[in-house]
Amino acid sequence: MAGVFDTQGFGVLSEYNGSLVTNAANSAMQQIAATNANSIELAPRIFTETGTSNEVVAPPDKTESDANIATAIDNARALGLSVLLKPMLTGLDGTGQNKISPTDPAAFFAAYTEQMVHFAGIAEQSGAEGFSIGNEMSAITGPQYEAYWTDLIAAVRAVYHGEITYSAATDEAHNVSFWDQVDVIGVNAYPPLTSELDPSVDEMKAAWENVPKDNYWAAAMEWKSPVDFFHSLAEEHGKQVLFTEVGYRSLEGTNIRPGSWTGTGEVDVQEQHDAFNAFFQVMGSEGGDWFRGAQIWQWDANNLYSSTGYSPMGKPAQQLITEWFGGEHQPPALDRDGTPVADVIDVGGGADSLSGGLGDDIIKGGGGNDTIIGGPDTLAPLDTTVVTVTGYGSVVDGVGAQMQLRVNGQPIGDPVEFHTAADPSDYQSYTFSFRNPDEVTSLDVGFINDGTGTGGDRNLYIKGITVNGEELTVDDATNPSSPGTWNLYGNRAIHYDMTGRQDLFFGSRSDDDTINGGDGNDNINGGAGTDTIDGGAGNDTISAGPNARGDLLYGNDGDDIVKAGKYDTGVLLDGGAGKDQLYGGLGADKITGGEGDDYLSGGGGLDIMQGGVGNDSLKGGGGAAQLYGDAGNDMLLGGTGNEYLSGGIGDDKLTGSKGNDQLSGGDGNDVFVFGPNFGHDVIAEFQSATSAQDVVQFDKTVFADFNAVQSHMAQDGSSVVITLDADNSIEIQNTVLANLAADDFRFV
DSSP states (O other): OOOSSSEEEEEEEOOSTTTTSSHHHHHHHHHHHHTTOOEEEEEOEEEESSTTOOOOBOOTTTSOOHHHHHHHHHHHHHTTOEEEEOOEEEETTSOOGGGOOOSOHHHHHHHHHHHHHHHHHHHHHHTOSEEEEEESOGGGOSGGGHHHHHHHHHHHHHHOOSEEEEEEETTTGGGOSOGGGSSEEEEEOOOOOOSOSSOOHHHHHHHHTSOOSSHHHHHHTTTSOHHHHHHHHHHHHTOOEEEEEEOOOSBTTTTTSTTOSOOOOOBOHHHHHHHHHHHHHHHHHHOGGGEEEEEESOOOTTOOOOSSSSOOTTSHHHHHHHHHHTTOSOOOOOEEEOOSSOOEEEOOSSOOEEEOOSSOOEEEOOSSOOEEEOSOSSOOOOSEEEEEEEEEEOOBTTBOEEEEEEETTEEEEEEEEEOOOSSGGGOEEEEEEEEOOSOOOEEEEEEOOOEEETTEEEOEEEEEEEETTEEOOSTTOBOSSSTTSOEEOTTOEEEEEOTTOHHHHHOOSOOOOEEEOOSSOOEEEOOSSOOEEEOOSSOOEEEOOTTOSSOEEEOOSSSOEEEOOTTOSOOEEEOOSSSOEEEOOSSOOEEEOOSSSOEEEOTTSSOEEEOOSSSOEEEOOSSOOEEEOOSSSOEEEOOSSOOEEEOOSSOOEEEOOSSOOEEEOOSSOOEEEEOSSOOEEEEESOOBSSSOBOEEEEOTTTOSSHHHHHTTEEEETTEEEEEEETTEEEEETTOOGGGOOGGGEEEO
16 A cells, blocks of 8 residues: 655664664664655764864764765665665754854865765765755855855766755755755755644644744745645745655654754653644645655664654654555545636645636646546636635733725725634634625735733734635735734734736636646546646546537546536547546547547547557547547447548457448458448458458348348449448448358348
């Protein structure tokens, strides 16, 4: 059973030379493999003397030797674990990696690059699949240092051909200047969750999905929720995100500061378990294609139980992780509606319900049995708008912070009141609806009752503003109260100029969606517009929508049902591998069964139908369709139009039905079937020899036996023509009358 992520493993830190190759370390790797992990992160240390030193050193007692690193990589890969080699730089004087700030950057990077190239060479020779060029060096990863990192990456790529990443701290990730040059965005993901010592799993899940209460962390994640922030990194740079670290100590309050070693609370293995449970549920559901997975920090190399450490060994978290890694848990389902403009909805596992709404959306369902709707069946402007404002406020003298929403300067609804929130799960949300005017020029979120009293200073903190589901950003706002934030003081307002965002209120004028169902048995409807739909693995049901024009519908693997839509004007339907059912509409469709025993129905247009590999059934419609059985023993049934039927390779059965049809059996022992009112048909490639024996089959109401047929047969040039009456005849091309015998005919 597949696990929850593509990459799922543990980090193992080397604290001294040799720690990665002890018997205990080997046992640790075996236990890691037993958790259903498929990867491991090996982290040897290198050093500077102080935080400002320009030299990089590898003390032989502290830094793993080349041979030990190579051996550890070999040991891990022998257990079926892919390897990410992540050398980590710290100061011998105790300076953390985030504080390293050399006095001579050029000299430092020359020395650091030399060390990284050396490690990269070991990774190359040992077959390590990934290599991290740095870890949480936040003081020297900004734009002013980009040229140094560019040179370092080029030097590493000269000796190493696997994937390159950098392991950024959570609050560093938005400032790394060289994401475009690595293969995967690595983040040591330790966003703060709640402020509670014993939070519920739901409260911790809410923290992953809401903007942090703390202004420092809100700004570090660009005023987005942790999930949306990490997703935005992937979208901005076009690369997957890998959590090169994520972890929780078995300590009371670990969720408050997940990345801290300074906590001194009581042992709490349940909070560690619950924090991981929240992580897996959220990222399993939300991760989608953009999220590669996670290296859990950390499994101790000494393989010993740590009562308050990060290692889940021997704790309830170990079993939980094993179950998630083994696919025993399914992520919770999501119910996600898009906005009136172009959206990206990219989710992970779970039986999700996803709707793109208007606009040219990209929807990826991920694993699970999803229901996906690209948009409405017809394009029409929106009549009403819904605005949702989320936040919290301080309470003074029993009265919370009050807010008034204004559109085009006019108040919408009554003022609302916010109160305090301990963490994101306590945020309050208020919804406002209004009928759209002819034009929307402005939107203002105003604080209206600032004041001080015995309870302190009343303030309002906005954490989210959406218009018809679209999240507005801090960067687009004007806030004279606190520029660059959504914090409100002094009865001021957050102002948005909406003159250029009319589609947000009235909807996009197009709805051309790209939809991928992913694994699972999905139900997908493209709706209006020209859509591209890929069902992915699983038994999917795909519909282009009633008025499809130029849609591309791919069933992919699985036994799929693919429908063009009744009033389509021409789409492509491709069943892919599996036993598929494909139905065209009234337009000129191209229908391909692919591998498997498929059923193809042409609808009523000028369709081109190809059965592909397998024993397929093809049925024409009312137009002049072309039916190709391809490889396999196929059944081709014409409709009422003048059609072309080609059996291809195999023993095929071709029925022209009504209309003036051309039938070509191809290789194999083929049967050409004629019932009443078959029209004026032509049989090409009729074979009557030892290698193949084709048969003309008549309904007995047409001809009772061979004697009855003989009286209606005549040689006409190189063809034999069988004429029933003025409206019904069969021309058998390249055939001599004298060579036709009773064995060439069948009567049923």
